[in-house]
Amino acid sequence: MPKTRKIKPNFKLWFEIGESYVFGEGAYKLLEQIKEKKSISAAAKATHMSYRYAWALIKEVEKHLGEPVAKTQKGGKHGGKTEITKAGLSLLENYKRLKEIMTNACKL
Amino acid sequence: MPKTRKIKPNFKLWFEIGESYVFGEGAYKLLEQIKEKKSISAAAKATHMSYRYAWALIKEVEKHLGEPVAKTQKGGKHGGKTEITKAGLSLLENYKRLKEIMTNACKL
Numbered sequence: 001m002p003k004t005r006k007i008k009p010n011f012k013l014w015f016e017i018g019e020s021y022v023f024g025e026g027a028y029k030l031l032e033q034i035k036e037k038k039s040i041s042a043a044a045k046a047t048h049m050s051y052r053y054a055w056a057l058i059k060e061v062e063k064h065l066g067e068p069v070a071k072t073q074k075g076g077k078h079g080g081k082t083e084i085t086k087a088g089l090s091l092l093e094n095y096k097r098l099k100e101i102m103t104n105a106c107k108l
Numbered sequence: 109m110p111k112t113r114k115i116k117p118n119f120k121l122w123f124e125i126g127e128s129y130v131f132g133e134g135a136y137k138l139l140e141q142i143k144e145k146k147s148i149s150a151a152a153k154a155t156h157m158s159y160r161y162a163w164a165l166i167k168e169v170e171k172h173l174g175e176p177v178a179k180t181q182k183g184g185k186h187g188g189k190t191e192i193t194k195a196g197l198s199l200l201e202n203y204k205r206l207k208e209i210m211t212n213a214c215k216l
Contacts, residue, residue: 007130007173007199009206012120022115065115091115098117101213105206
């Protein structure tokens with residue numbers, strides 16, 4: 001058989017605590033959008049998740065992490081603005097950094 | 109909740125051609141052992157696979173790759189010695205190199 005087929009490395013990255021899955025590609029994309037759009041519903045839309053799923057995903061991450069990753073302001077004329085917490089930002093940035101290293105390694 | 113729980117990155121690496129999975133951790137460990145032990149049955153034992161599964165795994169990789177990754181000598185007093193092909197060695201070494209980069213990145 002001719003060797004014309006191109007072999008491509010691929011990977012999946014996630015964070016765990018103990019043996020529990022805590023944070024992966026889906027939550028990463030969602031948090032990234034929440035950070036940008038300051039809204040869970042806008043972030044859910046941008047990542048093609050239902051609001052219900054996006055909300056459950058955040059709650060699941062928070063359950064394993066033991067603290068909030070996003071906080072929604074209540075009240076005010078434009079209440080409902082959501083901010084990423086320091087813990088959420090740390091997950092986001094560490095995941096992004098590792099993903100970049102791995103993506104670049106796969107291109108070599 | 110106290111933030112005493114340690115977050116650990118983890119990853120899965122594989123090679124694909126088109127959309128097809130070609131080579132991953134199982135085949136990597138098996139080929140590594142074949143290279144060392146020159147025997148599929150000894151390699152299967154070392155990686156806790158049945159001989160049948162190890163053989164099928166090699167055939168599956170070869171089917172997607174389009175060429176052999178291991179070749180078994182026939183005949184002779186000690187016939188049956190298995191050698192990794194150049195293509196097999198290339199998969200093995202590329203996987204090992206990428207896995208090392210990713211493992212080290214996860215330790216940072």
